[in-house]
Amino acid sequence: MQHEETEMAALAARFVNSTGRHVFLTGKAGTGLHALAASTHKRFIILAPTGIAALNAKGVTIHSQFLLPFGAFVPERTLPPEAQGGAFTDQHTLASRHPLNALRRQVLREVDLLIIDEVSMLRADLLDAIDYRMRAAKGVQHKSFGGAQVLLIGDLYQLPPVVKDAEWQVMKRWYKSAHFFEARALAQDGYAHIELDKIFRQQDGDFISILNNLRNNTVTDEDVRALNAHYRPDTSQAAEGVITLTTHNAKADAINQEALAKLPGGSSGYNAGGV
Helix, strand or coil: CHHHHHHHHHHHHHHHHHCCCCEEEEECCCCCHHHHHHHCCCCEEEEECCHHHHHHHCCEEHHHHHCCCCCEECCCCCCCHHHCCCCEECHHHHHHHCCCCHHHHHHHHHCCEEEECCHHHCEHHHHHHHHHHHHHHHCCCCCHHHHCEEEEECCCCCCCCCCCHHHHHHHCCCCCCCEHHHCHHHHHHCCEEEEECCCCCCCCHHHHHHHHHHHCCCCCHHHHHHHHCCCCCCCCCCCCCCCCCCCCHHHHHHHHHHHHHCCCCCCCCCCCCCC
16 A cells, blocks of 8 residues: 555656646545655745644645735735725735745745645635745746746645635636636646545545545435444443544533543643743
């Protein structure tokens, strides 16, 4: 299994290493998407749209790396009238009010490859903001991302980008949808699409079939019966080794507090000092 997984990642890595084309690398859960980062000789940074995704990818968030303000980015020099007064940033205000320091510019100048994980959540305007930063940092205005290669990793069947209604009313002037592939930077130079379709995390063929049916919204009655066969109605929430999944933090906190209260001994609290 490990040999096959390495081969699949190596195939994608050879494409990234031997070309300068932007790449969208996708696949089902467990296809080994992250092994590729360790297989390239190029100087790269790993980015993700959210903090949790950045931790999982062992990278940093897009906003922190590029010092981007929250809100929508308008891919124009100045804001149109309908965006005035809202949470919008244009190219001019991004450069003048949120400039990169010398160290960050130097890092971006030396980067050959941007690896962006969990791109199902990446908004088109955010990718265009990255493009603008990279062109400015590298001093190369005629190439997308200033000539750096972009490797976009993720599964479009997973979480979509989040856009407020007020933002979309302005953004739809430039984008057909909020998804990353609508970014103007990608439209300029295009990208290759590579899909890893062999699942390595699971070896049970029947279970893989159920997972794929869930992914494609084609669940059968047989799939439901197979899953329900593992339902244990007599399992207590407090049973050892049982994890409860909840829809709200408040319920999770209550369960955790109840478990903590059952532990022997006293408790101590510590307040963090001011910085």
